[in-house]
Amino acid sequence: MATVGTERGAPRRRGGRRAGALSAALLATLLAGGLAAGCTSGGSGDDGRGPRESPAATRDADGQGPPPVLAVKIDNAPEARPQSGLDAADVVYVEQVEGGLSRLMAVYATRLPESVGPVRSARESDLELLRQFDEPLLAFSGAQSKLLPLIDEAPLTPVDPESEAGAFTRDPARAAPHNLYLRPDRVLDGPPGEGAATTGLREGPAPSGGTPEDEVTVRFPAARFTFTWSDADGRWQVSMDGSPATTRDGDRLTAATVVVQDVTVRRSGFRDFLGNNTPYTETVGSGKATVLRDGRAYPASWSRPAPEDGTSLVSPEGDPVNVAPGPVWVLLHSAR
Incomplete structure (x- = not known):
């Protein structure tokens, strides 16, 4: 078990960003x-x-x-x-x-x-x-x-x-x-x-290399997520705080790809009603990432130059790191 410590209907109503006062x-x-x-x-x-x-x-x-x-x-x-x-x-x-x-x-x-x-x-x-x-x-x-x-x-x-x-x-x-x-x-x-879904994430074949992984845990200060590879599902089964994550019908939540994105989490100018500072997660910039797909973990770097851009993932050799078809979970994880 590994522990990470550190692009992929029609709207109904119209108006501008504000369509008028409440009736x-x-x-x-x-x-x-x-x-x-x-x-x-x-x-x-x-x-x-x-x-x-x-x-x-x-x-x-x-x-x-x-x-x-x-x-x-x-x-x-x-x-x-x-x-x-x-x-x-x-x-x-x-x-x-x-x-x-x-x-x-x-x-x-x-x-x-x-x-x-x-x-x-x-x-x-x-x-x-x-x-x-x-x-x-x-x-x-x-x-x-x-x-x-x-x-x-x-x-x-x-x-x-x-x-x-x-x-x-x-x-x-x-x-x-x-x-x-x-x-x-x-x-x-x-x-x-x-x-x-202009996320910048691209579906495609898996990159070369990678490390076989059966289970990966990502830890937040007061939360943890575990992704367990299932050959039967061909996906990662999701657990939260040590318990299997399910739908309300009891089906297991799964992800085709998991991106663990190391980001800066800093203090903001906001506090909750108890006085606790609200963290600000910076998603523009660049940093390291780990991509989980097909039962393997791939090292990567992420880059998002501007707020209007999606996030690109590349291997240490500079090649694109694609995601697998299906749901993607992106964990915005503090790099510190």
């Missing part, structure tokens, strides 16, 4: 109880939002530009597991949050699941990470008050319980804030297609 009927619904049910507060920076203009979860009515990808911030606390919709994601990003815990961002381009969640709050790092996509939809619930203007100014379309109340549901069998779910079909008519 009186929607506002009345929120005030009647939807607002309380739709926002999270009192946890890891979730402070809810007041009424604001409704975002447009769409492209231009004349069809200019490709449809956007859907990115969803997903809770990864033990109380949130098993999550919904992770098995349908094209890419799952793992990022560090307050207290050394982890949170997930799932990106959907080729499939839209029936439900995704639990949905949780956004972070400043998300805005830089999402610049690689063209006006993506970002589904989240709550954010620190100082971060909200940055989200509103970013080149993305926010989708939260304030802007799209009808797209979110609560699971009464789970305790808040771990029970809020997004219905993707209520913000997109269909998946935007593979071309919208």
